[in-house]
Amino acid sequence: MTQRPDAANELAITFLYYKDLARAEAFYRDVMGFPLVIDQRGLAKIMRVCPGAHIGLVDEAHGMHKWAETRPVQFCVRVPDVDAWYSYIQTQGVENLSEMFVNDAIGIRAFVFDDPEGYQLEIQTATRPGA
Template identity: 25%
Template sequence: MIRPPITEFIAFLPAPNWEATRQFYEQTLGLPCALEQVDCCIYRAAGAGYLGFCRRAETPQPAERVILTLVTPAVDEWHAHLQAHGVEITKPPAYNERYHIYHLFARDPNGYLIEIQRFDDPRWSD
């Protein structure tokens, strides 16, 4: 049986810090809001990959178990950009030998971890 197509991906997360969330994803990360709904905003992260945030009273606990990974060749540039915007960096850029990645971790206004990552594994292709 042939699998039916999947054309896009959206991960939805609750965002109790609504204004700070909008500021972070739109201004700091520069992600465009592809669709604004009644109490949600869906951001285009890359290609057909989206992050959706909905205004809710609470984040899942513990929020730090949620990791949103953005893949880019420009990890060091993102590190400087996030620092310039006062974003909490929880782990500065470092090479992870086990996974063959170069990455950093930061925290968004809701407590979610943001990983900025570059794959150095030759098996990974765009």
């Protein structure tokens, strides 16, 4: 076939690799509120972030990549009420929680923190239409 298939994509998954898959799953389920939608029997847990967007938590002992100390990845979730999320996350004992910040250049208010194995999460909201 010389042409890209034109059928719509079904979903998108970003995979992150963990030493302790159960701990990662508990964090994303219990703290972030992401439901488990696909259980790949100990290899990976695929959690829905929002319609069409998913995060895949992979046991590094069985995945295509291995856990690495350096994490050049940030997982970002855009929400309608960043202040409510900030108040909530402050009570969850997360590591490296930032102050709320504004980036006028890209039109967001946001904060960041780390998940249990050091991946940075950003929770943000737009400060202007189209941002």
